[in-house]
Amino acid sequence: MRERSERTSGVSSRRRLLLGAVAVAAAAALPVGGAVGIARADARVRKVVLIGLDGLMYSKIQRVQAPNLLQLSAEGMLGRTSIAPHITISGPSWATVLTGVWDNKHGIRNNQFDATPFAKYPTVFTQLARANPALKTHSIATWDQIATMAGSGDPHADVVVSTQPIPNDSDESTIDVVTTNAVVTAITRFAPDFLFTHLDQVDRAGHSHGGASEEYLNAVTRIDVLVGRIAAAVDARARANPGESWTILVTADHGHLPEGGHGGQSPDETTNFVIARGPDFPAGATSTRYSLVDITPTVLDLLGAPPDPASDGHSMRTRPHADAGVIDVVTSQGVR
Numbered sequence: 001m002r003e004r005s006e007r008t009s010g011v012s013s014r015r016r017l018l019l020g021a022v023a024v025a026a027a028a029a030l031p032v033g034g035a036v037g038i039a040r041a042d043a044r045v046r047k048v049v050l051i052g053l054d055g056l057m058y059s060k061i062q063r064v065q066a067p068n069l070l071q072l073s074a075e076g077m078l079g080r081t082s083i084a085p086h087i088t089i090s091g092p093s094w095a096t097v098l099t100g101v102w103d104n105k106h107g108i109r110n111n112q113f114d115a116t117p118f119a120k121y122p123t124v125f126t127q128l129a130r131a132n133p134a135l136k137t138h139s140i141a142t143w144d145q146i147a148t149m150a151g152s153g154d155p156h157a158d159v160v161v162s163t164q165p166i167p168n169d170s171d172e173s174t175i176d177v178v179t180t181n182a183v184v185t186a187i188t189r190f191a192p193d194f195l196f197t198h199l200d201q202v203d204r205a206g207h208s209h210g211g212a213s214e215e216y217l218n219a220v221t222r223i224d225v226l227v228g229r230i231a232a233a234v235d236a237r238a239r240a241n242p243g244e245s246w247t248i249l250v251t252a253d254h255g256h257l258p259e260g261g262h263g264g265q266s267p268d269e270t271t272n273f274v275i276a277r278g279p280d281f282p283a284g285a286t287s288t289r290y291s292l293v294d295i296t297p298t299v300l301d302l303l304g305a306p307p308d309p310a311s312d313g314h315s316m317r318t319r320p321h322a323d324a325g326v327i328d329v330v331t332s333q334g335v336r
Contacts, residue, residue, distance in 0.1 A: 044245040048278075048299050049187065049234055050196045052097065053223055054090060054143065055203030055262070056252040057211065058273040060220045068228030069275070072248060076277030077316065079290030083254075084270040088262045090203070091145060093253030093292060098123045098149050098196070100296030100311040111145060115152035121310060124296040126153035128194060131305035138186050141198035142172065142179045150196070158192070171208075171215075172201040173222055180226040184233040191237060191244065194299060197230070199223055203256075211256030211268060247278025247302055251292045278302075280317045290316050 058080055061069045086092065091111040092103040099106055099121045106117045118126070125137045137157045139150030144162040151160045161182055166174045176199045183197045205219035231248060238246045254262045255271040262269045272291045276298065293313035300307060301315035 044243055046193070046302055046304070047191060047244050047246045048194045048249065048302050049183075049230065049246065050097075050194070050249045050251070050295060050299065051227060051230060052094065052141075052196065052198040053202060053227070053250065053252050054198065054200045055206045055254060055256055056220065056223070057255040057268070057271050058252075059271070060211070060217060061224070064217050064221050064224070066220055066224035066227075068224045068231060069250065072227070072231060072250060072275050072277045075283050076248075076275060077281040077285040077287060077290075079274040079276075079287040079294075079316070081272055081288050081291050082267065082270045083272045083291050083293075084265050086270070088254035088264065088269040090143065090253050094143075094146060094198070095149060097251060097253065097292045097295050098125075100124070100293060100300075100308060100313040102293060102312050105310070105312065113145070113148065115148055118149065118152035122153045122308075123149055123156070124194070124196075124299050125150055125157040126155060127296070127300060127308060128303060128305050129155035131300075132303075135194065135303060136190070136192040138190070138192040138195045139197075140179060140182045140186060140195065142175050142200040143198050146196075146198050159186070171219065172204045173219070176201045176223065176226060180229055183230055187230070187233040187237055191241070193303060199226060206256035206262070207260055210258055210260035212258035213260075216256070245279055247276065247280065249277075249295060249298065250275040251295055253292065274316065276316050287316075290314075 086096065087103045087109060089110055091113055092108045095106050095108045095117065096102055101121050103109065106121045108117055125139065128135050128137055138159040139146060139157045140161040141147065142163050147160050147162045150157040163175050163179045163182065166178065169175050179197060179199060183195065186192060186195055202216065202219045202223055205213070205216040209215035234246045234248055238244055251274045252272060255268045256262050257266065257268050274290050274292065274294065280302065294316050297307055297311050297313045298316045301317055
């Protein structure tokens with residue numbers, strides 16, 4: 001299990017730009033109308049929210065019939081595949097999500113790391129800021145090592161929040177609520193061009209009770225409620241601001257063994273999914289090509305930033321084919 005003390009390793013106070021959900025209020029210093037984004041042909045400003053759900057398996061979403069995650073899947077594209085032989089540990093996987101390169105490039109092998117790897121392989125926050133300094137980016141996470149990633153590089157994320165530990169919160173259900181409250185506030189009040197959030201309680205349940213346990217399923221049900229709150233905030237913001245076009249992306253870092261734990265190469269540990277709901281993704285589309293490595297290229301593509309030549313992933317933006325449910329994959333290199 002990732003204990004909180006272990007997860008604090010390598011995270012300096014300098015990188016914790018803001019601590020606790022209340023720190024989102026500090027973002028009021030950012031101009032509310034300053035989230036400029038990149039206008040496309042429809043002249044609307046693009047916005048992207050990426051939801052990271054630690055340790056979540058899509059089969060368990062189906063098992064509990066989690067309504068909000070299933071609705072996002074039905075309204076957009078669902079990708080399901082294996083990330084083998086990638087290391088099925090949070091540090092390597094979230095680094096891959098936020099850089100678009102696999103562990104054999106960025107070199108992170110476990111949960112003890114510093115900002116060094118992100119000098120060679122910058123995060124999506126740095127890549128966006130270099131492409132367009134006007135873009136506003138937020139990272140709001142339960143796991144404090146996310147701040148090491150989001151706060152790395154120059155420039156880095158504009159707002160970096162690590163939610164403070166909550167006393168007597170052994171299943172992390174309370175801390176995830178606080179993180180979600182901060183995310184909803186950020187979307188509603190500040191509308192950053194790109195926001196990444198990380199929620200942790202499913203992984204905690206997997207470590208404590210196993211991926212086949214009722215406790216794990218209960219955590220999936222609880223996390224689905226929080227995803228629903230974030231999606232509702234996005235939809236309400238979009239309705240109130242027709243000049244904004246919002247995309248929601250969802251992914252996980254690894255799965256869990258039935259008895260609990262991860263880090264190996266079993267199907268339960270390497271299972272991965274991505275959800276992409278927005279105007280570029282046809283409802284009901286499915287793919288076995290896409291995984292967490294494709295998140296950063298997709299965010300860059302959506303927000304008009306150039307692709308990173310070092311990237312191992314591809315943009316997931318799609319266009320519908322003549323046959324229902326069949327899609328061509330459009331990348332910067334064309335259709336593949």
